[in-house]
Amino acid sequence: MYRKDGMVKLSDIARELGLSLTTVSRALNNYSDVSPKTKKLVIETAKRLGYIPNLSARGLALRKNHLVSLFYYDYVNSGPYQPFTFEVVAGIRKFFSNTKYDLIMIPETRRGRKSQSLKSICYSRGVDGLIILGILTDDPYIEELKADFIPTVFLDYPLLSKKVSYVESDNIKGCMLAIDYLVSQGHRRIAFINGHELAAVSSVRLKGYMEGLKKHNIEFDPEITEIGDYTERSGYFAARNLFLKEKNITAIFAASDLMAIGAIRGLNDIGLKVPDDVAVVGYDDILLAEYFQPRLTTIRQHKFELGFQAAAELHSIMENPNHEPKARTIKVELIIRDSA
Amino acid sequence: MYRKDGMVKLSDIARELGLSLTTVSRALNNYSDVSPKTKKLVIETAKRLGYIPNLSARGLALRKNHLVSLFYYDYVNSGPYQPFTFEVVAGIRKFFSNTKYDLIMIPETRRGRKSQSLKSICYSRGVDGLIILGILTDDPYIEELKADFIPTVFLDYPLLSKKVSYVESDNIKGCMLAIDYLVSQGHRRIAFINGHELAAVSSVRLKGYMEGLKKHNIEFDPEITEIGDYTERSGYFAARNLFLKEKNITAIFAASDLMAIGAIRGLNDIGLKVPDDVAVVGYDDILLAEYFQPRLTTIRQHKFELGFQAAAELHSIMENPNHEPKARTIKVELIIRDSA
DNA sequence: AAATCTATCCAAAGCGCTTTGGAAATTATG
DNA sequence: CATAATTTCCAAAGCGCTTTGGATAGATTT
Structure with missing residues (x-):
């Protein structure tokens, strides 16, 4: 804390007005046992003296810091994971801007990878809640969170208990929209490039595809389902593998836009044109999707809304002790462009 | 078992060992007036009992919370401002992951737009330092920051004083690289699509261009310099305006990739092909740049490094009282692709 | 042996705030 | 009018930690 000297505190206001510390505190917190006249006086004086509450002290007394911790990965496999995360975080920020909560990011590597338990990280900062984006199914934190020790909301990881909940896109619907559309275009032999099992959404999307x-x-033919890791590179090879085994495929549905782009490039490199020879549908609708050539037909996830709803759900859990955690599902949308 | 909420505190360790609170605290903080034997004992016991320090309490006592506040805009003009911000933040996160600082994001709109002074925001949370991304030149916070009340590092805004510093890309160099390259390709009539004056980098880039x-x-011909707002849309119209006035332009240098993309589309719509009819060079090298058709020739900014160095500079200012704030300049790079 | 150091420990005060359990002053009631 | 109820205020304890200014016992010096 920088240059805390000279900061006005409650006792300064009390002294100035000849009131007790208690009364000043209660006046500012709008308690009913302070007369309106006194309240007004206290509030005015606080403003006049430039009083700034010390949230550490309040947190200490209240055992509640109004702090939400945000966990996400900066990188996923090959590169920075901006396409998705940034907007989700924007939604979270937006929601909390109307609350008294601030967001804190605690580098998970503060002392070596995962060397600290989540619990110690949260408790030490007095964090009141957690939002966790894109956790992998083998992450050790998951076990900790199951113990239900802190209000938590996951994105795209289905865990529900007394204090933990999650938000996800309607993945089943999304996949079905993709298939519906491809079928409506006359496709029957539709391959699937899915993500690996480390992402919880992968199994849901497979289900949706089926x-x-x-x-x-x-x-359903398992032969024409390939597994990638959500990166462009993996899509590239997946598409080529598909056509090594089977020439009759007329459409590919990829579980991420990046893999779709990779697939298109893979197809190009073996002499197949999209959408003329093969139709490709992606998933996510990241910024790239409408700039890539051909522009990607894809399933749009409302990333901002995902974040916003995650924040809203967490807020409910934290503020309302008998709130029943409830998964929230965000609508998806088929965006028709040129790749299918 | 030790307390209602099960948290172990220093006094629990003290009681367990028959030591004083003071000694336990000093042992854990590695003071020299605690015998090695006692230290070892205390540390072991702390671990055994699952002691987790309460940083609010420590912050209160120390008047230092090891907290850095991060300011950035989620949106710039039209859309989410991911291309740049996300990676910069990743760099910042990376740097602080090896320190004892955590990052806090305080929604600036917590109570209406800019209604709270920066000072009150920082002091209330006991923030030790600030990193500010992409601030606009008319932002009221700037005046506050000039008062030098808290260690601060700006990205792309040149302010230097006792406690505030900044980090920027080598914009002059970047622009010159672009012009050098275009000239080497035989261009002499090179238009410039710059950003507005609200971004501090705009004037620097203009200088670099000149x-x-x-x-x-x-x-230098002011007639063939247009002002956009860094968005694709503004690039679109800027390019068209240029060719309304002047047909001899053979190349356009845009101060952002998004404007470059907009320009290319604008040119296409008036029947000009890139790079055949007009060469276009962008700035930033965002993810889009290599996926767009034609792939963008551009000046790469090392976004991660920008963030990392900003964090490093701030860390120096905070930790080292007689550190002289010093602007850091990050190298840029010409990335040659297809648009020029 | 007394006097001086040194290493090790601790009681208590304080960081700025909230809350408990009254007390005093005011108003209402019988 | 005395008593009860209500309103308004406050002293003090406590949240978990650090630090100041000794105290104590053992080691060293004279």
Whole structure:
């Protein structure tokens, strides 16, 4: 804390007005046992003297710091993971801007990778709640969180208990929209490039893909499902692998835009044009999707809304002791462009 | 077991060992007036009991919270400002992950737009330092910061005093690289799409552009400089305006990739092809740059490094009382692709 | 042996705030 | 009018930690 000397504190206001510390505190906190006249006086004096409350002291007394900790990865596999995370965080920031909570980011590597338990990180800063983006299914923190020790909201990881909840896009619906659209364009042999099992959404999207096929009486064929890691590179090789095994594929549905882009490039390199020879549908609708050539037909996730709703859910859990955590599902949208 | 909420505190360790609170505290803080034997004992016991220090209490006593506040805009004009910000923040996070500082984001709109002074925001949370990204030149916070009340580092805003410093890309060099390259490709009539004056970098880039021209004995012509707002849309119209006035332009240098992309689209819409009819060079090297068609020739800013160095500079100011704030300049790089 | 150091420890005060459990002053009630 | 109820205020304890200014016992010096 910088140059805290000269800071006006409650006792200064009390002295100035000949009141007790207690009364000043209660006046500023709008308690009912302070007369309106005194309240007004205290508030005015506080403003006049430039009083700034010390939240550390308040936190200490209240055992509540109005602090939410935000966890996310800066990098996923190959590169910086901006396309998704940034907007989600924007939504979170937006929600909390109307509350008394601030957001704190605690480098998980503060002392070596995961050497500190989540609990110690949270308790030491007096964090009141957690928002966790894009956690991998093998992350050791998950076990800790299951113990339900702190209000938590996950993005895209389904965990629900007394104090923890999650928010996700309607992945099933999203995948079905993609399949519906491809089928409506006459495709029946639709391959799937999914992400790995470390991302919880992967299994959901596989399910959505299968349900989509089923709806149109297309049999699921594991042969034409490839596993990538959500990066462009993995999409590239996945697409090539698909066509090594099977020439009749007319469409590819990829579980991320980056993989879709990779797939398109992979196809180009083996002489196949998108959308003429093969149709490709992506997932996410990241910024790139509408700038890439061909512009990507994709399933849009409302990233800002995901963040905003995650924050809202967490806020409910924290503020309302008998709030029943409830998963929130955000609508998705088919964005038709040129790749399919 | 030790307290209602189960948190172990220093006094619990003291009681367990029959030591005083003072000694336990000093042992954990590695003071020299505690015997090695006692130290070892205290540390072991702390670990055994699962002691987690309460940083609010420590902050209160020390008047120092090891907290850095991060300011950035989620949106710039039209859309989310991910391309640049996210990676810069990643660099900042990376640096602080090896320190004892955590990052806090305080929604500036906590109670209406800019209604709270920076000072009150910082002092209330006991923030020790500030990093400020992409501030506009008319932002009221700037005046406050000039008062030098808290260690601060700006990105791309040149302010230097006892406790405040800044980090920026080598914008002059960047612009000159662009011009050098265009000239080497035979261009002499090079238009410039700059950003507005609200961004401090704009004037620097204009200067760089002019120096670049001068170096090659090309006269600066204000007629072929347009002002945009760093968005694609503004680049679109800027490019069209340029060709409304003047048909001899053979190259455009844009002060952001988004404006470059907009310019290319604007040119396409009036029947001009890039790079065949007009060469376009962008600035930033955002993710889009290499996916757009044509792939963008541009000046790469090392965003991660910008963030990392900003954090490092701030750390120096905070930790070392007689550190002389010093602006840091990050190298830029010409990335040659297809648009020029 | 007494006097002086030195290493090790601790009681208590304080950081700025909230809250408990009354007390005093005021108003209402019988 | 005395008593009860209400309003308004406050002293003091406590949140968990650091630090100041000794105290104590053992080691060293004279």
